[in-house]
Amino acid sequence: MRKVYLDNGAGMPLDPRVLDAMTPYFLEDYGNPSSAHSYGNRAKTALATARDQVAQLLGATKSQDIIFTSGATESNNLALKGVAYRAKSKGNHIITTAVEHISVINICKFLQKEGFDVTFVPVDKMGLVDLEQLKAAVTDKTVLISVMYANGEIGTVQPIKEIGKLAKENNIVFHVDAVAAAGQVPINVEEENIDVLTLSSNDMYGPKGVGALYIRSGTKVLPIVQGGGQERGIRSGTENIPGIVGMGKAAEFAKAEMCDEGKRLIVLRDRLISGVLDSIPHSFLNGHPTQRLPNNANLRFSYIEGESLILGLDMHGIQVSSGSACTSKTLEPSHVLRAIGLAHEEAHGSLVFTLGKKTSVEDIDYVIELLPDVVKRLRALSPLTPKEILR
């Protein structure tokens, strides 16, 4: 059976070249960068190289502005709580959007309990944040604006440069969760006026368990864990050198290859979208038709449930998702799909396809060939399906 893994948003394979770069740090150069001897020095050098590589991916002028963490969730916690607690004497208002990753949503809910006011700005039907409402939400108590670069579930890419300009004009710290976007589309923290930015290694074919936070020099952030004062005191804990080396290498490859790979993925993505919409009646695209991630297609099928579709496709060797894996613990429909105005049952009938480096045109054609039958079979079993559709 063909293996067609189209759930790269939930987990990506490690690039074998990245594993090759990591292996010496597992087996030979296992020193601690805080050690005074030669093993420590080699670890320090590896750490500095990785910091440069990640800074270059983001167009950051100072490598020291990159702080390594254990992943996107920790980075988002450090970004939001770190900025908010530090700025509390100045103001207690935070602006974010209704379609952020569950970690940002839950951190904001936590901060509400801690005395912060949070405005969740709505998005339009395509998932684009409403710039006018965002502007209108700014008060003299606003200390932080947090907007994701792109949504990993519906693929919509936000107008980050405009939001960055607005934040800068109002002297507000601007945080961007770039987990789904980094390595897919070019990001430049200088041109886009981003002050704080969340990255995940695995979402760029690097190892899991590693992330980073870009913090522009001068932006004040309180640490959320105490310890030995690593990462300039902002993130304590012995540095995960093999993981950090892997993330650095992944960032280097992403920068070098993103443009060509993006073009390739857009062709495959659009072939998948039009192939499915053309062959399956009552199917729709969720998210923006053009301002979307090269690797993302979110498709909606009336009358059936995403969960059954996942299992039906898995039996044919195809892996997809019904939303963010990170929110699968709840049976609630995706907050992102609800925010773009879908009804409960529409949200439940949606599938996320996230393409990757390994995805080929044959993979896409395999899905286009199989999916209509799987949908038809499930619709035949569904009490919601109108009789005339089944003919």
Place this chain on the structure above:
Amino acid sequence: MRKVYLDNGAGMPLDPRVLDAMTPYFLEDYGNPSSAHSYGNRAKTALATARDQVAQLLGATKSQDIIFTSGATESNNLALKGVAYRAKSKGNHIITTAVEHISVINICKFLQKEGFDVTFVPVDKMGLVDLEQLKAAVTDKTVLISVMYANGEIGTVQPIKEIGKLAKENNIVFHVDAVAAAGQVPINVEEENIDVLTLSSNDMYGPKGVGALYIRSGTKVLPIVQGGGQERGIRSGTENIPGIVGMGKAAEFAKAEMCDEGKRLIVLRDRLISGVLDSIPHSFLNGHPTQRLPNNANLRFSYIEGESLILGLDMHGIQVSSGSACTSKTLEPSHVLRAIGLAHEEAHGSLVFTLGKKTSVEDIDYVIELLPDVVKRLRALSPLTPKEILR
């Protein structure tokens, strides 16, 4: 030149068998355990297996009591803050010791600013916690006792069972930082009445960037990061499956091999200690002579500085430490050596040797052969050395 790495306390090599176990999860089974399809299921199974392996190392009866984290520092933060914040309505007093790892010390200092009272119980000259003073410190406001299993710097192993008994009798949560001890000496959370226990993967020859926290069922802990609700809601963030698989395997090997390896290391450790003390005048052992970790020797040399010794030995291919790598960011002498009563200059003249799986008797003899000359040369250069010593 011979390579003699005796700084395993700062960083350990990954066991190649552990890397073999991890590799499929990097390259083939890269699914997210929250995904509903077959890749997700395989990730879930791998996660459950690792949880069992870590639970078995600790003699924990319930695997679900193991929570995976990004390492020891995060585990200690989750343990101390998590327990303290959750118990705040009951009491605000914490008892710990003067020789804890820098992360525990700094978390306690942070909690002091948050309104907690912290008692730092002293230790004796061997580094053993004073049980009478610990008992006397207990009040009806005490909600947490945190004592390390063994000190990674001076090697002293604490009377954990007695402290566990005291904590249980007083209905106080007992946290143990077992980073330096796990995989070196047997630990049993049931017999020793441990409620919460910190583990680091790399300190058992597992990958860096992974740790765990044992939390006995019924012990209430508030999460310190918000997100997708992974790890039973206690520690959000996409699970680092390859790292967790590696930590599980490392725990399995530690359990199976610890006894024999410990006996081997004790022979080497004692050969190193007596070899050095016999051949170098004015040298002393820090820490307990027998109640100490099999892999640790902390030796003190009058009139010279540990930092110069490190560099002198590194030129001969020998890596050692002058204290915990985690506290190297400060030029202050080790708080552990100060707590056992050493003067500033005595603390500065101490060296930590942490042996490991790769350490051979030839390595030890190489150190015993070289060290006297290095010490002699440095003493000749030191203005502190009395003339009669140099003859």
